[in-house]
Structures are given as C-alpha cells and as structure tokens.
Amino acid sequence: MKGLSKSFHQGGREKKALTDISFSIEQGDFFGLLGPNGAGKSTLIGVLAKTVNPDCGEISILGNDINRDWRNFKMCVGIVPQEITFDPFLSVYETLRLQSGYFGLRDNNKWIDELLEVLDLSDKKKDSVMRLSGGMKRRVLIAQALVHRPPLIVLDEPTAGVDIALRHRLWEFMEDLNRKGHTIILTTHYLEEAERLCRRVALLNHGQVAALEDTQVLLKEYSKDRVIFALSAPLPKDFPFRCEKLPNGFYSMSYSGPEELRRLLEALEAVDLKPEGLELGKANLEEVFLRITDE
Numbered sequence: 001m002k003g004l005s006k007s008f009h010q011g012g013r014e015k016k017a018l019t020d021i022s023f024s025i026e027q028g029d030f031f032g033l034l035g036p037n038g039a040g041k042s043t044l045i046g047v048l049a050k051t052v053n054p055d056c057g058e059i060s061i062l063g064n065d066i067n068r069d070w071r072n073f074k075m076c077v078g079i080v081p082q083e084i085t086f087d088p089f090l091s092v093y094e095t096l097r098l099q100s101g102y103f104g105l106r107d108n109n110k111w112i113d114e115l116l117e118v119l120d121l122s123d124k125k126k127d128s129v130m131r132l133s134g135g136m137k138r139r140v141l142i143a144q145a146l147v148h149r150p151p152l153i154v155l156d157e158p159t160a161g162v163d164i165a166l167r168h169r170l171w172e173f174m175e176d177l178n179r180k181g182h183t184i185i186l187t188t189h190y191l192e193e194a195e196r197l198c199r200r201v202a203l204l205n206h207g208q209v210a211a212l213e214d215t216q217v218l219l220k221e222y223s224k225d226r227v228i229f230a231l232s233a234p235l236p237k238d239f240p241f242r243c244e245k246l247p248n249g250f251y252s253m254s255y256s257g258p259e260e261l262r263r264l265l266e267a268l269e270a271v272d273l274k275p276e277g278l279e280l281g282k283a284n285l286e287e288v289f290l291r292i293t294d295e
C-alpha cells in the first residue's frame with residue numbers, strides 16, 4: 001500500500017478514516033491489524049475488497065494493481081467481513097457454490113466439501129444460512145472467503161462473539177492456513193490472540209499507522225514483565241527499587257529478568273518486609289497498545 005487516504009463526508013463534516021497509509025506485508029506473514037474502534041481497520045480492509053474507494057494511493061497484491069489488474073487482484077485475496085451478510089434464501093452449500101461462481105469456478109464441490117469438513121459444517125450443508133447460530137454463520141463467512149483458495153486471507157474480527165472452543169479451533173485453522181503458505185491479515189480486539197498468532201502487527205490510530213513492528217520487538221520496547229505484591233508495612237523512603245504504590249497495600253514493579261527479581265526479594269528481606277500475594281505478570285500487547293494509543 002502506498003499513500004492510501006480516505007475521507008468520509010457526512011452531514012457537511014469531513015471524517016478522515018485513513019491518512020497516508022504506506023506499508024507492505026511479506027508473503028507468508030501472519031499480520032495483525034490492530035487499533036481502537038474507529039481507527040480505520042475495516043476501511044482499510046474495505047479498500048482491499050474494493051467496496052471502499054480511496055481518495056488517493058496505490059495498492060497491489062503479488063504485483064497485481066487493484067485497478068489495472070483487478071481480476072487477478074481479486075483472485076489473490078479472500079475477505080472475511082466483520083459484518084455477517086448472506087443471501088437469506090440460500091443454503092450453506094448454495095452460498096458457497098454461488099461464491100465459487102463469482103470466481104468462475106464451476107467444479108469446486110470437492111474443495112467446498114473439504115472446507116465444510118474442516119470448519120465442522122458438513123451436517124449444516126443443506127440448512128438455510130439464516131437459521132445457523134452466530135458462530136456457525138461466521139464459519140460460513142470464512143468458508144466463503146476461501147472458495148477460490150486465495151494466497152492472501154483477510155479476517156476482520158473473525159473471533160468476535162464466538163465461544164471459547166470455536167475460538168481455539170479458529171486459531172488452529174488460521175495457523176494451519178498460514179503454515180500451508182497463505183498470508184494472513186487478522187483484525188482483532190483480543191490482544192492475547194494477536195500476541196499469540198501475529199508475527200508482525202500494525203497499530204492504527206485515528207487512521208494513521210502509529211506503530212508497525214515485529215510483535216516481539218513491540219513487547220520488548222513498550223512493555224515489561226512486572227511483579228505485584230502486598231506488604232503489611234509501607235516501603236522505606238530509601239528503598240533501592242522504584243515501586244509503584246497500588247491500593248490496599250499493594251506494590252507493583254517492572255523488572256527485566258529473574259536476576260533483578262531476586263535482588264528485589266533480597267532487598268525486601270534486608271528491610272524485614274515479607275511480600276505477600278506475590279504475582280508475576282508478563283509483558284503484553286495490551287500494555288503496548290495502551291501506551292502507544294495514549295502517546
């Protein structure tokens with residue numbers, strides 16, 4: 001993507017949804033597109049789907065420009081939208097056959113059956129899509145995005161509102177697609193999910209890229225491991241470690257590595273304080289996210 005911008009005009013007011021977005025995603029990557037509500041994530045995905053027309057900028061997949069090579073571009077990408085939208089009169093199977101038809105695929109039944117199998121929808125094949133539960137509808141949306149076996153798969157909050165078991169299955173499914181060589185772009189508000197799955201993440205804020213890094217690098221730079229503990233008496237003023245005071249006699253301190261943690265415990269012992277309810281928290285994307293969006 002190069003220099004992508006998009007403004008919406010509503011009620012005489014201009015809303016900049018995307019401002020000068022430029023970055024590229026490597027083939028085979030598992031990429032997280034993160035950001036608060038209204039940051040511009042779905043707008044960016046809309047540009048990929050060509051349902052949103054950018055004011056300026058360029059975008060291409062595997063060398064196919066969205067305007068000049070639209071047919072090839074479209075074959076390269078499968079999009080799982082945030083909103084659930086179906087033709088209410090079709091069965092699951094018909095939905096997928098129709099979608100295949102849009103890509104000129106006549107004999108796609110074997111692949112459709114395979115997709116239904118992995119997404120655990122085989123026994124719903126003949127059911128009307130509108131009668132499915134929310135989680136099942138989401139799985140049909142995923143199958144729909146995959147009928148033409150696109151090298152790039154974009155998922156806009158695929159795990160929003162799905163139960164824990166299905167979420168875990170979807171994680172495995174996405175990881176498996178990625179292992180098979182598909183490039184994945186994932187949007188999610190579950191930062192643990194992004195941390196677990198995404199090798200790289202872009203953090204959008206107010207339509208701009210606020211950070212773009214390897215997940216591990218972001219974690220190192222913006223978040224630290226921390227220890228939380230309670231003390232029965234206050235810390236002395238000249239205590240050698242900087243601890244943050246929390247309510248109810250609790251303290252929090254960030255540390256790097258077990259050596260520093262050991263020295264903290266020794267220092268507490270030296271002033272005759274026994275930490276209670278000791279809890280260790282790992283560096284996490286949630287903290288990274290809050291710090292960057294705050295800044």
Ligand SMILES: Nc1ncnc2c1ncn2[C@@H]1O[C@H](COP(=O)(O)OP(=O)(O)OP(=O)(O)O)[C@@H](O)[C@H]1O
Nearest residue numbers: 008010015017035036037038039040041042043044
């Ligand atoms: N069709 C539209 N008309 C007017 N404004 C729009 C339209 N689509 C999006 N916007 C505005 O553009 C901004 C970005 O919206 P977008 O849906 O891309 O956010 P998002 O990052 O996907 O948020 P969420 O996490 O809530 O899904 C918002 O301010 C939104 O109100």
Ligand SMILES: [Mg+2]
Nearest residue numbers: 041042043082
């Ligand atoms: Mg969105």
